[in-house]
Amino acid sequence: MRAFQIKSFDTLPELSHAEMPKPGSGEIRIKTESCGLNFADLLMIEGKYQDTPAPPFTMGMEVAGVIDALGPDTAAPPVGTRVAVFAGQGGLAEYGCFPADRVVELPETMNPTDAAAFQIAYGTSHVALDYKARLQRGETLLVLGAAGGVGLTAVEIGKLMGATVIACARGNDKLEVARAAGADHLIDAKTQDIRDVCKALGGVDVVYDPIGGDQFKAAFRACNPEARILPIGFASGEVPQIPANHLLVKNISVMGLYWGGYLKFRPEIVTNSLRTLLEWYEAGRIKPHICQVFPLEQAADALELLRSRKSTGKVVVTID
Structure with missing residues (x-):
């Protein structure tokens, strides 16, 4: 089968031929239809992600497809069931074997492209805002x-949760995408001061931060007393250092959120969240914004679009 693999951290990933995997006990095999890309995939290429496996391995963290085989003594939906899986790796291939307990059955109304773009992005935000930050x-x-x-x-x-949303992004095109998603106020990170704008709007109660660096520092200074800050990632490349004395004075809480980590010690947090999110999807309340779809042969181009920061929403790779 074809698989987009990292052979070593000294070389770029490439499309190559690999043996067809066989599911072990507790595993299912999926005939892959689509795979969502994430910033973590870029970190994996350099061996910098917290859950990077040892090479060689097949890239692709979130997968949608059809179950085509079950491992021995495996309790799972039957062969032929349409599912999505948070895989961690293995999604950018024609077939992949994954833990059966991570399988999410897809509603009939959800197409494979939406399914591949759904779990990590929506799951991260829902668990962060609902479960962690309340x-x-x-x-x-x-x-x-x-x-x-x-x-x-x-x-x-x-x-959807009833908040007043301030969206911060770089450039008018990206801000218009955020406005269409429901943002009440917009901040252009290239030309405006985050702290000044937020303070003029009355300060902020919750900060959702996948960027880090200077933007974290500015957002921190815009926080109201008892605000909650959610570090989600560090796309800027800079992990912010948090002044504990300022936390104390304003009674601010900083809550780290690694969505995939809950699968290891509190999986019900993830499964309950996904159940809610799928209900919202079926009701038409949420819809993944997919910037561009690439075939497997162009997986390297898809990753480059992500790396260039030119994408909005999700980038998805389809596997025929």
């Missing part, structure tokens, strides 16, 4: 990187 109706939410894969879902979910 975002309340009427509070003000600041979303950094608001046109990106996770940021855009935070805008959408924050608005």
